[in-house]
Amino acid sequence: MRIAATPSPGPEQRIAVIGAGIVGACIAHALRRRGADVVLIDRDEPGRGCSFGNLGAISMSSVAPLAMPGVLASLPSMLRDPESPLFLPLGYLPRALPWLLRFLASARAAKVAEASRTLARLHAGAVAAHQALAREVGVPELILQRGQLHLYPDSRAHAQDEAAWRLRASHGLPFTLLDRPGILELEPHVGKRYTVGVFLPDDGTILNPLRYVQAIVRAFAARGGEVRRDEVRALKRDGDGWELNSGRGGEHFSRVVVAAGAWSTRLLEPLGIRLPLESQRGYHAQFSGCAGLVSRSVVLADRKIFLAPMEDGLRVGGTVEIAGLDRPPDMRRARLLERIVRETFDGLANATATHWMGHRPCMPDSLPVIGPAAEPGLWLAVGHGHLGMTDSVNTARRIADGMLGPDAESSLLP
Numbered sequence: 001m002r003i004a005a006t007p008s009p010g011p012e013q014r015i016a017v018i019g020a021g022i023v024g025a026c027i028a029h030a031l032r033r034r035g036a037d038v039v040l041i042d043r044d045e046p047g048r049g050c051s052f053g054n055l056g057a058i059s060m061s062s063v064a065p066l067a068m069p070g071v072l073a074s075l076p077s078m079l080r081d082p083e084s085p086l087f088l089p090l091g092y093l094p095r096a097l098p099w100l101l102r103f104l105a106s107a108r109a110a111k112v113a114e115a116s117r118t119l120a121r122l123h124a125g126a127v128a129a130h131q132a133l134a135r136e137v138g139v140p141e142l143i144l145q146r147g148q149l150h151l152y153p154d155s156r157a158h159a160q161d162e163a164a165w166r167l168r169a170s171h172g173l174p175f176t177l178l179d180r181p182g183i184l185e186l187e188p189h190v191g192k193r194y195t196v197g198v199f200l201p202d203d204g205t206i207l208n209p210l211r212y213v214q215a216i217v218r219a220f221a222a223r224g225g226e227v228r229r230d231e232v233r234a235l236k237r238d239g240d241g242w243e244l245n246s247g248r249g250g251e252h253f254s255r256v257v258v259a260a261g262a263w264s265t266r267l268l269e270p271l272g273i274r275l276p277l278e279s280q281r282g283y284h285a286q287f288s289g290c291a292g293l294v295s296r297s298v299v300l301a302d303r304k305i306f307l308a309p310m311e312d313g314l315r316v317g318g319t320v321e322i323a324g325l326d327r328p329p330d331m332r333r334a335r336l337l338e339r340i341v342r343e344t345f346d347g348l349a350n351a352t353a354t355h356w357m358g359h360r361p362c363m364p365d366s367l368p369v370i371g372p373a374a375e376p377g378l379w380l381a382v383g384h385g386h387l388g389m390t391d392s393v394n395t396a397r398r399i400a401d402g403m404l405g406p407d408a409e410s411s412l413l414p
Contacts, residue, residue, distance in 0.1 A: 013037070013254030015403070016244055018232050018267065020046035022054070022209065023381050023388050024259035025216045026133070026396035032225040034404050039253070040220065041246070042260075043231035047213030049261055050358035053284050054389045055308045055317045056206035057297045058130055060123040061148065061173050062387055064164035065115040065366035066280075066320070067107040075104075083336055085304035088322045096322050099278045102364035112167075115365050120171040122368075122391050127204040129393040134212065137219040142212050144309070146296035148203035149178075149186055151194040157302045158196045165198070175200045189293050191344045194300070205297045206389060208311040232260075235267050235378075242377055257399060259381040261388075262325060262359040268380075273373055279325050280362035280385055284317035285338040286310070287351040294345075303340060314351075316341045320362075329357035360386050370395055371402060379403065 013036070017028040020042035028040040040046070066086075074086065081087070088096060106115065127145055134143045152158040168175060176182075178197035183190055186199065206212050221227050234245040241254045258264050262279040287293075293314050298307040305318040316337050321330070334355035342348045363369070363383040368391065373380050379402070381395050 013241075014039070014252075015255045015257065016041060016242070016253040017257045017259060018042075018244075019259035019261060019264075020044075020213075020217060020227070021049045021051040021259070021261055021388065022047070022213050022216075022392040023261075023384060023395055024257070025213050025220065026392040027257055027259055027381060027399050028225055029133075029137075029216050029220040029223075030396040030400040031403065032220050032223045034400055036404060038220070039226045039228055040217065041228045041230055041232055041244075043229070045229065046217040046227065047210045050282070050360050051213050051388065052210045053282065053317065053356045053358040054206075054209040055284070055297070055306045055315055056209050056310065056389060057148065057306065057308065058127050058143075058204035058206065059148065059297075059387065059390050060126050061168055061175070061200045061203055062390065063116045063120045063123065063171055063173070064167050065106065065112055065119065066362070066385065067103050067364065067366065068112060068163060069107055069109055071107045072104055082330070082332065085318065086320045086322075087333070089327070092323045092327065095324060096278065099276050099322070099364055102276050106365040111365065115367055116167045116171070118367055119387075120173075122394055123387075124394070126390050126394060127202065129397075130204065130206065133216070133393050137215040139212060139215045142207050142215075142311075143204055144207055144296070145202075145204040147199055147201040148205075148297040148299065149183070150198045150200070150299040150301045151183065151190065152196040152198075152301050153193055154195055158198070161301060168200075173200065174202065186296070187294055187298060189345050189347055190298075191346065193344060203297065205308055207309065209389060211311070232267065235271060237375065240377070255377040255379065255403065257379045257381060261382065262361040264361065264380070264382040268373075271375060271378075273375070275369060275380075275382065276364050277383055278322055278362050278364075279359040281321040281323055281329075281357060282317060282360050282386065283319060283321070283329075283331075283334040283337060283355065283357050284315055285334050285341070285353045285355055286313055286315050287338075287341075287348060287353045288313040290314045290348055290351040293347050300340070300344065305337060305340060307341065314341075325359060331355050331357070333357075360384075360388070362386075368395070370398055
């Protein structure tokens with residue numbers, strides 16, 4: 001992760017933010033809040049990309065990168081087991097190989113420790129930041145702070161995650177080990193499979209990620225920001241600024257922020273900016289008619305599956321599929337999530353489920369790229385993986401501080 005250090009000239013210049021997911025929406029709002037002239041551009045409605053299907057976790061405890069020591073041993077199962085939590089279709093292996101080699105290199109102990117320190121810095125204060133932003137944009141009810149509960153079948157399964165728990169402890173993140181009665185005290189509907197739990201009290205949940213993004217964008221527009229539904233096809237230098245080529249033709253901006261998620265490489269590679277970015281394809285199943293089944297974010301840690309209470313039901317998601325942007329969704333993975341949750345929790349017999357797949361932008365070391373590119377006036381906020389919701393407000397502050405200088409009066413972050 002790169003953090004901008006030198007502010008650019010003042011807020012009177014025109015800025016384009018490409019991408020209206022949670023990260024781009026927060027950046028546009030932060031820049032406009034400080035007086036910049038900002039246009040927020042996306043080919044879809046704000047929040048309709050991977051932010052729509054997010055599990056809503058504000059997960060400050062997620063300081064373990066995706067690539068951990070020992071991941072090499074799991075590679076054969078990734079290639080042959082479509083029900084694996086981390087799956088790579090064999091036909092996509094040639095295209096994924098450069099990214100995969102970087103991913104495996106990132107699993108070295110020293111790299112993991114460095115990535116963990118960076119993630120902890122980026123996550124710091126995230127729940128308070130979201131609470132402040134949600135109040136400002138008029139949706140404080142969407143932020144639930146009831147912690148996060150990780151579940152294991154037994155002590156042996158818990159021990160397999162020992163390295164991740166050591167990382168959390170090293171950053172001072174509080175957690176409590178629970179037995180079966182302790183689990184049921186927090187979540188009484190958990191099935192008999194799970195006998196060991198770990199409770200992280202400081203994490204939170206966003207109860208409707210789409211409504212949250214829409215509220216941020218409305219607040220941005222109410223402050224005079226422009227929201228535009230259009231597809232940016234290309235970027236190129238234009239004097240001391242940038243030309244965006246879209247459905248409107250060419251248009252000049254003083255500065256540009258690329259926050260287009262997994263599609264960012266299609267804009268950056270023609271400029272010679274090559275990021276090792278892959279789509280971390282994620283699936284979810286959304287149940288209706290089951291309010292109250294869980295009261296906080298719950299992780300079935302042995303299966304890498306997350307559950308979250310939503311305004312309109314229960315959402316279950318997880319697994320990582322490395323298969324690119326163009327391959328059709330494999331909804332067997334969403335149905336697998338649905339089946340596992342039905343087997344684990346009572347109370348879903350009459351609940352119906354819908355399925356979804358989205359593209360989360362993933363760097364091999366799990367660290368996003370945040371800050372100025374080598375090209376003057378071009379800024380990047382890409383590669384947040386499954387932690388875009390967690391890190392969006394903090395990322396926005398870093399971009400706004402870098403472009404416009406620190407905001408001494410900002411109340412959004414501690």
